[in-house]
Amino acid sequence: TPNTPDPHFLHQADWLSFLLHGKLGISDYHNALKLGYDVENLCYPDWLQQLNLPIQLPNVLPPGTPIAPITAHLANRFGLPTNCIVCAGTTDSIAAFLASGASSPGEAVTSLGSTLVLKLLSQTRVDDAQYGIYSHRFNDLWLVGGASNTGGAVLKQFFSDEELRQLSEQIQPDRPSPLNYYPLTKPGERFPINDPNLPPQLEPYPETALEFLHGILESIARIETRGYQLLQALGATPLTQVYTAGGGAKNNAWTKIRSRHLGIPILPSQQTEAAYGTALLAKNAKTNPPQQTN
Numbered sequence: 001t002p003n004t005p006d007p008h009f010l011h012q013a014d015w016l017s018f019l020l021h022g023k024l025g026i027s028d029y030h031n032a033l034k035l036g037y038d039v040e041n042l043c044y045p046d047w048l049q050q051l052n053l054p055i056q057l058p059n060v061l062p063p064g065t066p067i068a069p070i071t072a073h074l075a076n077r078f079g080l081p082t083n084c085i086v087c088a089g090t091t092d093s094i095a096a097f098l099a100s101g102a103s104s105p106g107e108a109v110t111s112l113g114s115t116l117v118l119k120l121l122s123q124t125r126v127d128d129a130q131y132g133i134y135s136h137r138f139n140d141l142w143l144v145g146g147a148s149n150t151g152g153a154v155l156k157q158f159f160s161d162e163e164l165r166q167l168s169e170q171i172q173p174d175r176p177s178p179l180n181y182y183p184l185t186k187p188g189e190r191f192p193i194n195d196p197n198l199p200p201q202l203e204p205y206p207e208t209a210l211e212f213l214h215g216i217l218e219s220i221a222r223i224e225t226r227g228y229q230l231l232q233a234l235g236a237t238p239l240t241q242v243y244t245a246g247g248g249a250k251n252n253a254w255t256k257i258r259s260r261h262l263g264i265p266i267l268p269s270q271q272t273e274a275a276y277g278t279a280l281l282a283k284n285a286k287t288n289p290p291q292q293t294n
Helices: 012-021 072-078 092-100 152-158 161-170 209-233 252-262 274-287
Strands: 026-028 059-061 066-069 085-087 107-112 116-122 134-138 141-148 241-245 266-268
Touching: 012 026, 012 066, 012 085, 085 274, 092 107, 092 116, 092 141, 092 241, 092 274, 116 209, 141 209, 152 209, 161 209, 161 252, 209 252, 241 252, 252 266
Parallel strands: 026 059, 107 241, 241 266
Antiparallel strands: 066 085, 107 116, 116 141, 134 141
């Protein structure tokens, strides 16, 4: 019908944002990266524009760019001020990075959740499909990242939360474990080793559960260190400090083990909620509005 808008491609975040401000077809260059958007030249590549797609690609803005006020009916429904401005967003992992407090080249955030995710703020862009490494634009810097299949999910296979707490308190983190594992829940690794058939290595089993836990924590710390070494070997800014997010950030013994391997300070994230990072993004954009892209 004449009043029906042309079909648009939208990410989930774009759709939710549209419901708030009513402007169809707007995205940000963090969400649009995996759509094929060229975040270095801030445009769609020629090959994508020449596909003659039967849908409209979104207009891509820098994250945090003010878009429009919230719609009047939503402002009335939720008791929000009518001058509340909705801004272009970001991804959840980058929002968590923003919340951490990291802001200078060489600072990084390790997320110790069910998997192990590294993000290093760099002056140099690094992309390597072999290891699943890619870079998000971060103003005039680059957020270089990689994700391993090791992490907290392996710990959950063998220990309850209470066992983890009690045993971790008994670990002497300044004494290296002689056990050399590669903790995985199932075969396959992507970073810092790219091997879809890499088997879990969790043997030999020592005499006590305490030694077993120590060995797993020590081994994940080695993988984290190897990951940051790989990012730097490929050209990322040298690592200076690491913030930690995720459940593993609460484990003091593990933090000390990781710091020993990395040889640099490790701090807890200043804020652990990704929503705090998006609030900072909107606040900073209001103070220093960025220029829009094409």
